[in-house]
Amino acid sequence: MAEDLKINQKIDIVVEKGPYTGTYLSKVADINGDIYQVTAPFFSGEIVPLHINQTIKISYHGEHASYQFEAKIIERIREPVALFTLQKNSDIIRIQRRNFFRLNVKIKVNYRILDSSVAPEESELKESITLDISAGGIKMAVDDDFPGEGILEFYLDIPELSNTAIFGKIVNNYDLPDGRAVGIQFIGIDQKDQDKIVSWLFEYQRDLRKRGLL
Numbered sequence: 001m002a003e004d005l006k007i008n009q010k011i012d013i014v015v016e017k018g019p020y021t022g023t024y025l026s027k028v029a030d031i032n033g034d035i036y037q038v039t040a041p042f043f044s045g046e047i048v049p050l051h052i053n054q055t056i057k058i059s060y061h062g063e064h065a066s067y068q069f070e071a072k073i074i075e076r077i078r079e080p081v082a083l084f085t086l087q088k089n090s091d092i093i094r095i096q097r098r099n100f101f102r103l104n105v106k107i108k109v110n111y112r113i114l115d116s117s118v119a120p121e122e123s124e125l126k127e128s129i130t131l132d133i134s135a136g137g138i139k140m141a142v143d144d145d146f147p148g149e150g151i152l153e154f155y156l157d158i159p160e161l162s163n164t165a166i167f168g169k170i171v172n173n174y175d176l177p178d179g180r181a182v183g184i185q186f187i188g189i190d191q192k193d194q195d196k197i198v199s200w201l202f203e204y205q206r207d208l209r210k211r212g213l214l
Contacts, residue, residue: 003067004092005060007031013041013050014057014068020048022171023059023183029083036071040082043148043173047082058086059095066095102134103201109140111154113147114167130156135198137168137185144180148173152184158200164193 005011005028013024024041031037036058041048050056052073059068069092075085110125131139138156149170155162172183186194 005031005036005058009060011038012059013038014059015048015050015054016057018054020050023185024048024172026084029081034088035074036086036088037077037083038086040076040084042175045175050076050084052076055089056086058088067092068095069093101198101201102132103205104132105201105204106130107133108157109138109154111140111152114151114153125155131181133197133201135194135201137171137183139174139181139183141176141179141181146180146182148182151187154184156197158197160196161193161200166193 007028007030009028011026011028013026015021015024020043022043024043026038026041029037029039038058041050050073052075054073056071056073057068058071059066061067069088070090071086071088073084074087077083077085106129109128109130111128112123112125115123128140128142131141133139133156138154140154147170151167151169153165153167155165166189167187168184169187170182171185174181174183
Protein backbone atom coordinates (compact mmCIF):
# COMPACT_ATOMS: atom_id res chain seq x y z
CA MET A 1 0.00 0.00 0.00
CA ALA A 2 1.30 3.45 -0.93
CA GLU A 3 2.20 5.89 1.82
CA ASP A 4 0.15 9.07 1.47
CA LEU A 5 1.66 12.53 1.34
CA LYS A 6 1.60 14.68 4.44
CA ILE A 7 1.52 18.43 4.98
CA ASN A 8 5.05 19.94 5.12
CA GLN A 9 6.51 16.87 3.38
CA LYS A 10 9.22 17.58 0.82
CA ILE A 11 8.50 16.51 -2.76
CA ASP A 12 10.09 16.69 -6.19
CA ILE A 13 8.14 18.29 -9.03
CA VAL A 14 9.23 16.50 -12.20
CA VAL A 15 8.69 18.29 -15.52
CA GLU A 16 9.32 15.94 -18.43
CA LYS A 17 8.49 18.17 -21.41
CA GLY A 18 8.89 21.75 -22.54
CA PRO A 19 11.45 24.49 -21.91
CA TYR A 20 11.45 23.97 -18.14
CA THR A 21 12.21 20.24 -18.16
CA GLY A 22 13.84 19.24 -14.90
CA THR A 23 13.29 18.26 -11.27
CA TYR A 24 12.44 20.95 -8.73
CA LEU A 25 12.24 20.84 -4.95
CA SER A 26 8.88 21.73 -3.38
CA LYS A 27 6.85 21.10 -0.21
CA VAL A 28 3.24 20.19 0.50
CA ALA A 29 1.31 23.13 1.96
CA ASP A 30 -2.23 21.70 2.12
CA ILE A 31 -4.19 18.56 1.18
CA ASN A 32 -7.89 18.21 0.45
CA GLY A 33 -8.65 14.78 -1.00
CA ASP A 34 -6.99 14.63 -4.43
CA ILE A 35 -6.24 18.37 -4.38
CA TYR A 36 -2.79 19.45 -3.19
CA GLN A 37 -1.30 22.87 -2.64
CA VAL A 38 2.48 22.88 -2.93
CA THR A 39 5.11 25.59 -2.77
CA ALA A 40 5.99 26.97 -6.19
CA PRO A 41 9.38 25.77 -7.46
CA PHE A 42 12.08 28.36 -8.06
CA PHE A 43 14.82 28.58 -10.72
CA SER A 44 17.58 31.23 -10.40
CA GLY A 45 15.50 33.13 -7.86
CA GLU A 46 12.38 33.20 -10.04
CA ILE A 47 9.22 31.08 -9.91
CA VAL A 48 9.32 28.39 -12.60
CA PRO A 49 6.50 29.55 -14.95
CA LEU A 50 4.63 26.27 -15.29
CA HIS A 51 1.18 26.83 -16.76
CA ILE A 52 -2.40 25.97 -15.85
CA ASN A 53 -3.47 22.49 -17.07
CA GLN A 54 0.15 21.39 -17.41
CA THR A 55 0.74 17.77 -16.38
CA ILE A 56 3.65 17.10 -14.07
CA LYS A 57 4.84 14.24 -11.87
CA ILE A 58 5.19 14.33 -8.11
CA SER A 59 7.86 12.13 -6.52
CA TYR A 60 8.30 11.65 -2.80
CA HIS A 61 9.91 9.34 -0.26
CA GLY A 62 7.93 7.37 2.29
CA GLU A 63 9.30 5.46 5.26
CA HIS A 64 9.64 2.23 3.33
CA ALA A 65 9.72 3.18 -0.36
CA SER A 66 9.53 6.00 -2.90
CA TYR A 67 6.42 6.90 -4.84
CA GLN A 68 5.25 8.90 -7.83
CA PHE A 69 2.00 10.08 -9.38
CA GLU A 70 0.83 12.42 -12.13
CA ALA A 71 -0.91 15.68 -11.35
CA LYS A 72 -2.34 18.64 -13.23
CA ILE A 73 -1.74 22.26 -12.27
CA ILE A 74 -5.17 23.83 -11.79
CA GLU A 75 -4.27 27.11 -10.06
CA ARG A 76 -1.31 29.40 -9.39
CA ILE A 77 -1.30 31.54 -6.24
CA ARG A 78 1.18 34.38 -5.71
CA GLU A 79 0.12 35.97 -2.42
CA PRO A 80 0.87 35.75 0.43
CA VAL A 81 3.00 32.73 -0.53
CA ALA A 82 3.66 31.42 -4.05
CA LEU A 83 1.77 28.14 -4.38
CA PHE A 84 0.59 25.76 -7.09
CA THR A 85 -2.71 23.94 -6.67
CA LEU A 86 -2.55 20.43 -8.14
CA GLN A 87 -5.12 17.77 -8.90
CA LYS A 88 -3.90 14.18 -8.70
CA ASN A 89 -4.90 12.41 -11.93
CA SER A 90 -3.25 9.01 -11.65
CA ASP A 91 -2.72 6.23 -9.14
CA ILE A 92 0.29 6.43 -6.84
CA ILE A 93 2.94 3.97 -7.97
CA ARG A 94 5.87 2.62 -6.02
CA ILE A 95 9.27 3.23 -7.62
CA GLN A 96 12.70 1.80 -6.94
CA ARG A 97 14.15 3.56 -3.91
CA ARG A 98 17.72 3.13 -5.14
CA ASN A 99 17.03 5.60 -7.94
CA PHE A 100 16.18 8.33 -5.43
CA PHE A 101 18.44 7.54 -2.49
CA ARG A 102 20.19 10.84 -1.84
CA LEU A 103 22.81 11.66 0.77
CA ASN A 104 24.21 15.02 1.86
CA VAL A 105 27.91 14.50 1.36
CA LYS A 106 30.80 16.79 0.46
CA ILE A 107 33.48 15.31 -1.75
CA LYS A 108 35.78 16.79 -4.37
CA VAL A 109 34.57 16.93 -7.95
CA ASN A 110 36.66 17.96 -10.94
CA TYR A 111 34.62 19.26 -13.85
CA ARG A 112 34.59 21.11 -17.12
CA ILE A 113 31.69 22.68 -18.97
CA LEU A 114 31.44 21.24 -22.46
CA ASP A 115 31.34 23.85 -25.20
CA SER A 116 30.86 22.88 -28.85
CA SER A 117 33.42 25.52 -29.85
CA VAL A 118 36.16 24.11 -27.61
CA ALA A 119 37.57 20.57 -27.70
CA PRO A 120 37.29 18.90 -24.25
CA GLU A 121 41.02 18.21 -24.10
CA GLU A 122 41.66 21.94 -24.54
CA SER A 123 39.47 22.88 -21.58
CA GLU A 124 41.06 22.73 -18.12
CA LEU A 125 39.36 20.86 -15.31
CA LYS A 126 38.15 22.99 -12.40
CA GLU A 127 37.53 21.86 -8.85
CA SER A 128 34.46 22.14 -6.65
CA ILE A 129 32.60 20.08 -4.03
CA THR A 130 29.34 18.15 -4.01
CA LEU A 131 26.58 19.04 -1.57
CA ASP A 132 24.60 15.85 -2.13
CA ILE A 133 24.80 12.76 -4.32
CA SER A 134 22.26 10.24 -5.58
CA ALA A 135 22.23 7.48 -8.17
CA GLY A 136 20.73 9.97 -10.60
CA GLY A 137 22.89 13.04 -10.11
CA ILE A 138 24.64 15.49 -7.82
CA LYS A 139 24.23 18.94 -6.34
CA MET A 140 27.44 20.92 -6.72
CA ALA A 141 28.58 24.22 -5.23
CA VAL A 142 29.35 26.85 -7.89
CA ASP A 143 30.21 30.54 -8.10
CA ASP A 144 28.08 33.36 -9.47
CA ASP A 145 29.65 33.11 -12.93
CA PHE A 146 28.64 29.49 -13.39
CA PRO A 147 26.04 29.02 -16.17
CA GLY A 148 22.44 28.14 -15.35
CA GLU A 149 22.28 25.42 -17.98
CA GLY A 150 24.57 23.21 -20.04
CA ILE A 151 26.38 19.87 -20.20
CA LEU A 152 29.32 18.92 -17.99
CA GLU A 153 32.00 16.29 -17.85
CA PHE A 154 33.07 15.56 -14.29
CA TYR A 155 35.03 13.17 -12.08
CA LEU A 156 33.89 12.22 -8.57
CA ASP A 157 36.38 11.50 -5.79
CA ILE A 158 34.92 8.04 -5.17
CA PRO A 159 37.03 4.84 -5.15
CA GLU A 160 36.96 3.07 -8.53
CA LEU A 161 35.39 6.15 -10.14
CA SER A 162 37.94 8.95 -9.68
CA ASN A 163 39.29 8.42 -13.21
CA THR A 164 35.92 7.75 -14.83
CA ALA A 165 34.34 10.56 -16.85
CA ILE A 166 30.67 11.09 -15.99
CA PHE A 167 28.44 13.38 -18.01
CA GLY A 168 25.46 15.34 -16.82
CA LYS A 169 23.18 18.26 -17.58
CA ILE A 170 22.27 21.16 -15.32
CA VAL A 171 18.60 20.75 -14.40
CA ASN A 172 18.24 23.04 -11.39
CA ASN A 173 19.74 26.10 -9.72
CA TYR A 174 19.79 26.85 -6.00
CA ASP A 175 20.41 30.05 -4.08
CA LEU A 176 22.24 29.24 -0.85
CA PRO A 177 22.89 31.43 2.20
CA ASP A 178 26.60 31.42 1.36
CA GLY A 179 26.57 31.08 -2.43
CA ARG A 180 25.04 29.09 -5.24
CA ALA A 181 24.63 25.47 -6.33
CA VAL A 182 23.40 23.56 -9.36
CA GLY A 183 21.60 20.24 -9.66
CA ILE A 184 23.17 17.98 -12.26
CA GLN A 185 21.39 14.97 -13.72
CA PHE A 186 23.55 12.12 -15.03
CA ILE A 187 23.38 11.48 -18.76
CA GLY A 188 23.94 8.00 -20.14
CA ILE A 189 25.81 6.77 -17.08
CA ASP A 190 26.87 3.13 -17.21
CA GLN A 191 24.82 0.88 -14.91
CA LYS A 192 27.98 -0.51 -13.29
CA ASP A 193 29.20 3.01 -12.50
CA GLN A 194 25.80 3.93 -11.09
CA ASP A 195 25.87 0.82 -8.89
CA LYS A 196 29.32 1.85 -7.61
CA ILE A 197 27.91 5.21 -6.56
CA VAL A 198 24.97 3.58 -4.75
CA SER A 199 27.25 1.08 -2.97
CA TRP A 200 29.61 3.86 -1.91
CA LEU A 201 26.69 5.95 -0.60
CA PHE A 202 25.37 3.09 1.53
CA GLU A 203 28.86 2.38 2.87
CA TYR A 204 29.37 6.07 3.64
CA GLN A 205 26.01 6.15 5.45
CA ARG A 206 26.87 3.04 7.48
CA ASP A 207 30.17 4.65 8.52
CA LEU A 208 28.35 7.81 9.69
CA ARG A 209 25.97 5.69 11.78
CA LYS A 210 28.83 3.77 13.38
CA ARG A 211 30.42 7.08 14.37
CA GLY A 212 27.12 8.39 15.74
CA LEU A 213 26.97 11.17 13.15
CA LEU A 214 23.67 10.08 11.57
